[in-house]
Amino acid sequence: MPEMQTYRGGCHCGRVRYQVAATLDPVLSCNCSICQKRGYLLTFVPRAQFKLLSGEDALTDYQFNKKVVHHLFCANCGISSFGTGTGPDQSEMVSINVRCLDDVDLDALTVTSFDGKSL
Ligand SMILES: [Zn+2]
Numbered sequence: 209m210p211e212m213q214t215y216r217g218g219c220h221c222g223r224v225r226y227q228v229a230a231t232l233d234p235v236l237s238c239n240c241s242i243c244q245k246r247g248y249l250l251t252f253v254p255r256a257q258f259k260l261l262s263g264e265d266a267l268t269d270y271q272f273n274k275k276v277v278h279h280l281f282c283a284n285c286g287i288s289s290f291g292t293g294t295g296p297d298q299s300e301m302v303s304i305n306v307r308c309l310d311d312v313d314l315d316a317l318t319v320t321s322f323d324g325k326s327l
Contacts, residue, residue, distance in 0.1 A: 211231065212229050212230065212231050213229070213230065213231070213232075214227060214228070214229050215227070215228055215229075215230060215232075215309045215310065215311075215312065216228075216261075216309070216310045217289055217290075217304070217305075217308045217309035217310055218261075218262075218263065218289050218308060219263070219266075219281075219282035219284075219285050219287035219288075219289045219308065220282070220285040220286075220287045221282060221284045221285035221287075223262065223263040223266040223282055223284055223285075224260075224262065224263030224266055224267060224282045224287075224289055225260075225261040225262045225263060226258060226259060226260050226261055226289070226290060227258075227259045227261055228253055228257060228258045228259070228290075228302070228304055228309075229253065229257040229258075230251050230253050230257065230304060231251070232251055232306060232309075232312065232317055233317070233318055234317070234318045234319065234320040235249045235250060235251050235306045235317050235318070235319055235320070236249070236250045236251070236319070236320055236321075236322040237249055237250075237319050237320070237321055237322065238250060238321075238322040238323075238324040239321070239322070239323060239324055239325045240324030240325050240327065241272075241325070242272070242279060243324060244325075246288055246305075247307070248288075248303075248305050248306075248307070249305065249306040249307050249314065249317070249319060250303050250304065250305065250306065250322075251303075251304050251306055252295075252301050252302070252303050252304070253301070253302050253304060254299060254300070254301060254302075255292070255299075255300035255301060255302055257302075258290070258302040258304075263282065266282050266283050266284055267280045267281070267282065267283070268280065268281055268282070268283045276293055276294065277291055277292070277293035277303070278291055278292045278293060279291045280292065287308065288305060289304075289305050289308035290302055290303060290304050290305060290308070291303040291305075
């Protein structure tokens with residue numbers, strides 16, 4: 209098992225900042241309608257492992273389809289650095305856009321394709 213590490217991340221302009229404990233192996237590349245357009249690389253963590261440090265007032269919510277996931281983005285710079293939703297067992301989960309984490313070598317990650325389009 210890869211070790212869990214604490215990362216910091218956020219949007220482009222810096223208003224939205226967060227801290228998250230996560231393992232980045234693997235990360236998911238999803239082909240659903242929004243992931244494909246936004247180019248996310250995703251990992252998912254329980255809500256308790258995520259802490260929003262700043263930018264709550266800048267977060268704008270976008271929802272579509274079944275409206276179970278909050279596709280949050282910064283109202284100032286438009287970057288979607290994380291989202292929130294519930295897992296299959298109704299627990300609160302946070303989706304992290306790994307591209308928005310500080311100091312992560314994206315080329316070193318194992319990316320797994322996820323067929324979100326078929327869900
Ligand atoms: Zn921003």
